[in-house]
Amino acid sequence: MVSIKDIAKQAGVSISTVSYALNNSPKVTLETKTRILAVAKELNYVPNAAARQLKKQESLIIGAFLTDFSGAFYGDLLQGMKEVVNRKGYDLIVCSGKQSHRLLPERMIDGAIILDSAFSDEELLEYADRGHRLVVLDRELRHDNINQVLLDNKAGANLAMDYLIENGHRKLYIVCGPPDSYDSRQRLTAVRQTLDRHPEVEAVFLEGDFNKASGEAAGKKILSELSGEPPGVFCLNDEMAIGLFQTVQDHGKGIGVDLSLVGFDNIDLTRYLSPRLATIEYSKHRWGAMASQQLLQMISGEQVEHERIYVSLVEGESVRPRGAES
Amino acid sequence: MVSIKDIAKQAGVSISTVSYALNNSPKVTLETKTRILAVAKELNYVPNAAARQLKKQESLIIGAFLTDFSGAFYGDLLQGMKEVVNRKGYDLIVCSGKQSHRLLPERMIDGAIILDSAFSDEELLEYADRGHRLVVLDRELRHDNINQVLLDNKAGANLAMDYLIENGHRKLYIVCGPPDSYDSRQRLTAVRQTLDRHPEVEAVFLEGDFNKASGEAAGKKILSELSGEPPGVFCLNDEMAIGLFQTVQDHGKGIGVDLSLVGFDNIDLTRYLSPRLATIEYSKHRWGAMASQQLLQMISGEQVEHERIYVSLVEGESVRPRGAES
DNA sequence: TTGTACGCGTTATCAT
């Protein structure tokens, strides 16, 4: 492994001169600099990240921590993060699982973006206390070293509920998410608020865990209760909506006919459904980009405000007008 | 940032004693060891990865390099990798993009698994020459420091082709992948071999790039030529097959009725299709696990042989018997 | 331009 020491020997200068030359310092003449660079290239020199990091106390690496690598959901998000950090000379690495948490306190990374309920609030606060900079996408946490970039879940859930109600549905099913998910809790809170504003609407809450299977289960339950006016169904995420969607179709019933359905997230998968699934959309790319931007600003010492990612309704034929207003 | 020096001061011992204690060396009394550990915990000590790495010349981190983060395809693969490396005390980080390549020569990672055509063969060979250990999943490359774990693409393509031919199809369309993809080239080679064995079969090759859009384009082309016996279509990956699938259905034609369709990869998405897409399956989890295992063995100095991931045919109603043999 | 202290942890060597 060739080090600056080797270069120094070969070029007949001291290691400090080599270091200055490699770092474009004006402290060396152009002449010696070019000679040193030539030697470095010839020897195939590559700096040792650990040594530089040890001295500079920075790695130029940002970590993104995800619950899992299952992906479908994360592509755009990570792409958004990466583009921003790359532009500033940082690299993005993606990690998952408890074991990798060490990278943060051991200072392998200069900051982290968290979308992973495997981190407890306490753990994150401890890291923040140690001086590590964090951006959280999945919880509210107040600390000088923590910034949050959160979805406007409540607005989204309101949009979804209003859409069903405006289309004349007076009986609604809500397929919930896991209680330990911040997003799920927020969406549910907004659902309740909407229902408070609409006492004429009857609502039934069904359990769910954001996975497809729980959407299927909810679908069966709803099918077994079908009677009279078609109900509206709001699944708190698209994956469950897809499970429900298919269960309904597999039983010979029609989405948008025998019931109306709205999801949340506008994941890529919905492109493969027909009729179009109404859902709540937001830019995952922007979410990731914003998170990176906030993190880098914190690292460079700037003050940042918490950010919110706005959402909008995507209409679809999975919802159709009913009753009086139809 | 508390270091072993702080612990030494607090505990009234030398820094080396602290290091020995933290590393469970028998060179310190149980008594002093427990005292030192207590102090370490009290001070919230966490070792500095850069310092340890600098001395030990290892980071206990494995890098997985992917073409992009788009995910849908990679979830299981990465999970397989992670489980294996975690079990051996390593962490897995996922990287994408040219900029992150530096992590390898700069020795931030102890080894890498490559599934990313953004690496040229030359670049990889250079890293291998420098002593870095690599496992490649997307090319053949012979070097003492490179191991390959490749899909049995040829067997898969043969299975797909035979399946269509056995079901009586005498006119076949092949929707190709990008020419710079190893997997695509391998599959195409096997297709040609199968065709050589079946001179009675007429084949038409259509361009494709492994993305959904190119499957849609191929679908339109095929629809415009439909006449007589339903043809068989082999898309060299599932994503294109899905594009073709939907194009056909959107035009009022039936998959398995007006044409038979086979894909390759058995990606999750196919669960959302009806009728079932016939495709070529393999364990992505096993693929990742095998790659990690091979890499760790190389790192620990063991000799390893190249590995192959076997594939099998998943039958589906997207293919139905035709003509004489039906 | 160069010598050198420093960042932090590991480990061989030496002293008690």
Place this chain on the structure above:
DNA sequence: ATGATAACGCGTACAA
């Protein structure tokens, strides 16, 4: 048998 001293890994940056 215990534990301290010091060299080392590699690059950076201040002082000379």
